[in-house]
Amino acid sequence: MHRIPLALLWEMSVKGRWPLPGFFLLGNLMPMFIYTALSQLAVDYDDPALLNMHIIFLPLVMFQCAIGIVAAQGTLSRLYATPISTSMLVAWHGMSGGLLLAMEIAVALWLQNLLFGFSYPIAGPSLFAATAWMAAQPLVCTSHRTISSFCVIASPSVLLFLWLHSRYGSWFAQPTHYWSPVSIADACTLLAVATVFHFVTVTVVKRDRCGERMPSLNGWKWLVQKWEARGRSALIPDRPFASLEEAQRWYEWQPKGIAFPVIVLLAVSAGVVATVARIVALGDAETNLRDLHEGLLGGGGILSIIAGIAGLLVGSTATGKTQRHREVTIRDLADQTEFERMGDFLATRPFDNATFAHAILSTAARSTIIAWGFWATVLAAVFVARLFAGGAWEPILPAEVRYWYLPLTLLGAWVVMTNISTVTMTGRGSKFIFTGVISGVALLVVSSIARSGASQATEALVVPFLWSISVLVVAGTVWAFKIATERNMVTMSLLMKLTFAAVLVTAVAVALKPADMHNVGYMLIVAFASLTILPFATAPLGIAWNRHR
Amino acid sequence: MQIRINTHDGVPIYLQVVNQIKYLVAAGRLSGGDELPAIRTLAETLIVNPNTIARAYRELEHAGIVEKRRTAGTFVTDQGSPLARKERMKILTERVDQLLAESEQMNVGLEEIVKLLGQRHSVITKAKRKEGSDD
């Protein structure tokens, strides 16, 4: 009987040697940065901002650490065929994970206290983390989940987090104090909740172990069926594709390109619905519409961020390896052997790399234009609605760029989406992203150090940095086009058109520049213009690099 | 036409085809003028490379058992009985060789084998006669 827990512990330590520290660091990264930044401002420990941050970061850190533990433990179903009783299995995963999570939270808080001189409570949050882990077990342990069962099992957790909030004051209002000391009632509540969830998990896993599926209302299935019934005629042409380019654009659009417009549509409609609800409930249409308008304007910038995430998807040429059930570890992410590589099916289609890259880029363009179109249309509609609600004719726009804000958001989304998708097209995306994150972190550290110094020092550091980055981008663009032209991936006429586009972007930007622009601004403009056309060279190169290894 | 391919005893597949067609001819299950299946058809039914079947047909043609007619296909030749008898004897000889080899390994002498053959023959003919009278 002693051997099984020992074997499982060994398994967890081996499997977890990357994910455990990795996710612990990842989870602590953001709070540490923000606290570092705040420490420059000499924020008082009693400041409500610190209290709020403690309460916001606690679940976030907990969640990230929990992901690491789940990765280290592996799925419970791997042990279903072993001669171990279900309650024993559940107890093992629940106790080892809960203990580990409590320890990680304690260490995280202790580190924060040590580094920044806080005195955040440690005992309460750690105990809570263990209980929250137990509460998550019914979902983590089972191999089959439905939306209905997910909602039923996950809803008590909402209550649990509200209870946590109530330890810092009241259940719903702003927190007022820290959770210390932990009362006996608190400890008993947590213990009772953990016990209840243990038995819930045992019941659920018993079902799962003999292959009984979770009850479902089949809502998702219904939605998919409706969508497909409606969309079939629109999405699948009855005639054969006229060309392989058309076929490939269809391939790129259906599962990947469509993501960006859908996300934007959902986000924008959520904003509109919330505003309408508030107007119906509270009245005051003009103010609420103004808020929505301002929110949407800010959303124009966020468009680029969403475009970046969608770009990761659009550039991906990997295909689902359903036949190969491999556990993906952090190691694999670093190795890149199978995970992101172009699928064999795509790699053996008879098209050249430039054709493939152009199909992806044109999908990115279509995706960006449709998503941006949604956003711009709603923005215009809200503006008109505000006029009717008695608002002023004067549109609210960023002061520096005015109407140019609209094309700028479109171009911004295009630049981010295409350049990031090029990164995934290489089939080595996570390596680049890893490098990007590391250099971003380094940059943050440098900038926070620089900011602490005098403004002269800042300029002495930042300006040369911007110069070198911009020069690097422009030189890189020229170099990429040189290679791509040599390999016949970019034709002369395309090169001419792209050069013209880049010059145009530069000219317009220079014409609009603020009067007091620093010299480095010109270089930044040229770099931005280069980035708008860079993917036409790097995408085929990236595809080739991925396809012929 | 029934042919079975066995990849577990090492005999080359074309030889298996040749032997079995020879056997079918000798046993009278294929007679003069019968058409053999087209190479491609036989290859697909037996799941065997068409070149292997082609080689088997060539060997059979060489031995005078089949002939290619210009447009029609491959046919069993109208061979006289001597050739058929020769083939029969050849097949039987192989079987007898096998029997002798095994009996030698088991230390059973030739005389005993001959005696055994006589015994079996009378048993089988008796059984046949009995069957005949039952009808």
Next chain:
Amino acid sequence: MTDSFSESSTPIVEVQGLTRRFDDKVALNDLSLTVHRGGVFGLIGGNGAGKTTLIRHILGMFKAQSGSVKVFSLDPVKDPVGVLGRIGYLSEDRDLPDWMRVHQLVRYSQAFYPNWDSAYASELMDAFDLDPKAKVKSLSRGQRARAGLLVALAHRPELLVLDEPSSGLDPVVRRDILGSIIRTIADDGRTVFFSSHLLDEVERVADRVAIIHHGQIMLNAGMDDIKQSHRRVTFRFNESTSEAPAIHGTLSCEGSGQEWTYVCDGQLDQFRNAGQAIGAAVVDEAALTLDEIFVARVSG
């Protein structure tokens, strides 16, 4: 039916001195191989011998680190359209876009091959009993292999490349796959290049066989030659020995005491004489299956 793989016919695949390293592991070691037009070429080798790596080079998914790869006299990396447009390929894990439906997969693939044969495609769809509306993701292993085979065959490729086509499949699907290999080369001038470790299948359908071992070609010969030249000979020696007496030309041997069984390659008469010269008598002699030949070659 023409003589397949006759030396005079055009080489369809030419691999010269190909070496491939993954970190410090050598997957292909100075490998050279020529495949001529027409017939079925079987590539056999153990797990990790380099079969898939070689095939990926032929399809341009690996760039030659040293040495050269030419398919239809073209470089598959430099000219993917020229090479891949004439190849039908099914990968070992039957990689297909999971989100498509079968009829979408057919329509999508059709766009890439100018000589796509729609009639043949629908004939295969019926023969394979594929549901055109089914999602590729939901297909069983066997149906997935059939769907992949359909897309690989329907443009009637000059070269059909199959990587372990039968692995993990039931006998019915295996029959379909072998049948389509046979049908493919029954059309004159087409070539099939396939890797397998199911050697009885290879024995049935291949004209020519290459054994790949530790990233090198060990044996490359016509199936008939291989079968003819390899024999199993059992000798009986006068004295019992604990180890098999050495005879020149031995690939592998096993046995005990006085009787030892040898697998010999090539000169059978010489081998017999060599045995008799050291006072042994031939007690048994038999032909070998490809399976036995492979084991003798690789483990001997």
